[in-house]
């Protein structure tokens with residue numbers, strides 16, 4: 001497995017690949033777990049060449065967020081990439097992605113997020129700008145045929161699809177299913193921040209989303225009623241040893257990220273997304289309404 005540490009090296013590596021080879025690309029921030037490796041497995045299966053990146057992207061963290069303390073586990077990450085068939089891993093330094101004087105940022109696809117008072121965009125105002133910028137920059141250099149992202153970050157999936165569509169990047173965005181722990185907690189690098197007591201209530205996030213889909217399956221079609229059921233079930237997570245704060249419960253269009261008011265359409269067009277702080281861990285999860 002080739003390890004690439006600079007933008008220039010990545011361009012040389014990419015140019016060295018046969019023109020007929022298909023390339024899959026899995027961007028990550030490291031701290032790899034089974035959610036990430038599921039994407040690596042898809043990339044390995046579908047492409048001649050499978051490429052991953054590990055970069056804790058400063059542009060998507062707001063001041064006061066966990067940029068400095070974000071888990072950095074390079075050796076373990078590289079082993080997982082190798083054991084899941086990556087041909088190369090790109091680990092840029094910050095100055096390769098954002099050299100001195102860097103001033104080009106991408107707002108594309110953030111309209112719905114910015115207007116949606118209940119989304120990641122409102123909760124983390126500079127987040128999607130940072131994600132869109134880095135994904136575009138990495139994809140231009142890696143020139144993949146397929147780019148893999150996880151459904152766990154539903155609103156990020158919508159932003160990445162919007163960037164690819166609006167810029168006209170010739171690649172397919174493939175969304176991998178959310179990989180979960182036994183109690184339904186979506187795997188996430190930030191789960192490491194949970195204490196034992198917090199971990200024991202964290203499965204409540206998925207339980208609340210399931211409650212939402214249960215009323216949906218029984219025929220509830222009013223957006224606020226579905227959100228209300230999820231909110232109510234999330235309130236059950238408050239235990240005496242766990243500090244739980246619900247940041248938002250959103251029921252939005254899966255593509256535009258606009259909040260749905262009134263009647264909810266089925267057929268996979270809408271998604272219920274939640275963000276919950278449990279201690280120091282900011283947990284997000286979602287479920288698509290089929």
Ligand SMILES: Nc1ncnc2c1ncn2[C@@H]1O[C@H](COP(=O)(O)OP(=O)(O)OP(=O)(O)O)[C@@H](O)[C@H]1O
Nearest residue numbers: 028029035149150152153177178179187188189190
């Ligand atoms: N449980 C999961 N199932 C499927 N894909 C996932 C899962 N967790 C993360 N991913 C995907 O892996 C890619 C890299 O994500 P990232 O490195 O931010 O990991 P993360 O676990 O989401 O971290 P964080 O805790 O910072 O949110 C993203 O496309 C993300 O959606």
Ligand SMILES: CC(C)(CO)[C@@H](O)C(=O)[O-]
Nearest residue numbers: 027028029057131134153
């Ligand atoms: C897509 C991504 C790698 C961009 O930094 C990040 O937001 C993530 O890990 O989900």
Ligand code: BAL
Nearest residue numbers: 029060061127153156
């Ligand atoms: N998993 C998305 C990256 C982030 O939360 O910063």
